[in-house]
Amino acid sequence: MTASTLPAFTAPQAVESTYLIEAEGVSKKYCRNFRKSLSYAVRDILRSLFPVKDSAILRPDEFWAVKDVSFTLSRGDSLGLIGQNGAGKSTLLKLLTGQRGLTAGKVIMRGRVVGLTELGLGFDPVMSGRENAYINAAVLGMPRAKLDPIIEDIIDFAGIREFIDSAVQTYSSGMKARLGFSVATHLNPDILIVDEVLAVGDLAFRRKCVEHIQGFLRRGGSLLLVAHDPYLVQTICNRCLVMEKGRLIFDGGSVEGVNLHFELGHAGRLEAIPGSTHPGSAVPSAVPVDTGDGQTDQRNWLSASSARKGPAVSPEPRPADSLRPILTDEDPIVVDRLEVLPESDPVLMTGRSAIVTIFCRSQITVAAGWGFLICTADLLTCIFSCSIGIDGRSVVIQPGENRFRCRIPRLPLCPGNYAIRGGVSDLSTSMALALLGFQDAPHFFAVKGAHVDKKSNWHALLNDLVSVPVEWPDTKPGTTVGTPP
């Protein structure tokens, strides 16, 4: 625990062949009981004054926040770290950056590390933004002289030039975050460690941050990212670690990792129900969605059988039928599934009819509304939504299995991958009764083009999301484009 707190320089060596991060059997224990943790601290200090080492035993109220985590990170890697709250992600990052001492194991970090675990460290409220930028940079390891030539770039990137000489306590939280992020990302580290900081700031700034990180990766930087939005991991990272209860349970592709994360996240409120106890269940068994390119959509976690095909390393593979949310008095209704299927075609196609079906299970009778949102596959943009309930129309949910449908006569979606989220709501209060795709995984589906032509390629080129039927009243057949009449 008393090893170097700052990187120690070593003799030059062959850099390319070595890992930037090597973590081996990293463990860390914490104490649940605060008062007890204080007396443990005194004992630990006394013990560390003597050459005795036996910290692998848990004392009462202690638990492993991180246990036996080993992984490596190579140059250019972009590694996402996901897991439930309290899985040990942030603790692991603190161990990697030396902010916390290890209980066991070893970490080797090669290269300049900048940990974006909190923006604006060392900020003093009465000092100006400019002064604080220097302090913040020094705290992150960059001296004043090296910051001088890039300070103007930092101010520009933060976009707060007008206020840079005002006291930071007059800044909004977003402005502080911008300044802190701008400083941290201009330090040009070998390894950037990002933890949750992207949750602050407005949407435009978030997008800017993500773009900056992607630029950092393109320039050959290495990234370790903890994100509470697993889709960000899926977008930015090429590799993914999944942690559960302090242990590393998955190390592999980010899509598979995110998929496993959702599976586990859902499993938190599941119980094993033997399939045989539900004879005649009206819930159709999960059908892998054909994306039309000859492959099943493996991201559809609900179709548990297809999710299993992913290389995800689940601790204990369970049969598909056992993954069913249970009904309780608090949650009397659950949405089991959302489906988007073509009405008459073999696959979903732009401009053709489609049927959206919601499957829910209930233990009560209630008049309800229901609806769904169709989103881009990264869930950042909602393309359109449809619902009933608010307009007075309703359905009645009965105890047992329920199924409601919505017919879309002409699916306006351009070819591509999309996600659908939905839920049922109480007709009288308009409050959601059960949701799918918000706290857990949405359902993914793919849309194909009705025909291959120039126009549909043009849609694809522009990343169009919807195809809208329009009319052009002023056109004449055969008129050359751009020629005035």
Added chain:
Amino acid sequence: MTLITRNESLPVAVYTLGSGLNSPFALIRQLASDSLRARHVIQEMFKRDLTSQYRQSLLGVLFSLLPTLATTAWAILFRSAHLINVGRSSVPYPFFVLCGMMIWATFLEAMDAPISGVLSEQSLLSKASIPPEAVTFARLGQVLFNFGIKSLVVAAAAVYYSIHVPWTAVLVPFGVALIVALGAGVGLILAPLNFLYHDISKALPVITTFWFFLTPIIFVSPGQGIASVIMDKINPVTQILMATRDLIFPGSGGTRAGLIAASLFALTLFFAGLIFHRVAMPVVLDRANS
């Protein structure tokens, strides 16, 4: 656009479990190199603390003089009421008290530097990779800065009372270094413990008040009684304070053997404090507010 592929050697950091006391020399080397590398942070924190604390103040730096001046004022008052007996002194009484207070206040500030430092900088220490003693060093810089201001007041008083200050006064910084080492040594050890149990900072004002009266600042040792034994033989501040004061005006007493013993004690305590601080802070920071 800079490419991040670098040809120069990469800095390497290794974190493992291991008591630094298994190899104390390696730990001291580590301490030295870390402090050297953290010099920019120390510098920036020193600058920040210095400017930010006076930014919302009109009298600014005068406030660092307040304890010294206030104690001097009431000592003069009490003496004029014959409540304090100092015997004979070669310099006017206000000057005598001012010199003692300059050193005593520096001692107290040095002791407080790590204790309040780790508390107010806990989020920085637990979220950035900076060595824990950097906070103490930054604050000790401020203690020395404040000492500079106090010494200006002492110099002004010397002019006012037309006291002939001998050339030995240029050695005062050595005395100050010793008193700072002593104070910081105590503070470095208490800081992590106080981080866990605030009892220490609660009890400290009471203890330092006793300590103040067991140090020859506003009076000289009576030479008899148990208080005198503590003051002359046990209290390490006494010897360093008297020796430093001797550099400004001769004849306040103190023995060479006592001074050497006290100096060795101060330096040992300072380095022991640094090592203890380094070993204890990571354990303690697990309980930090983060």
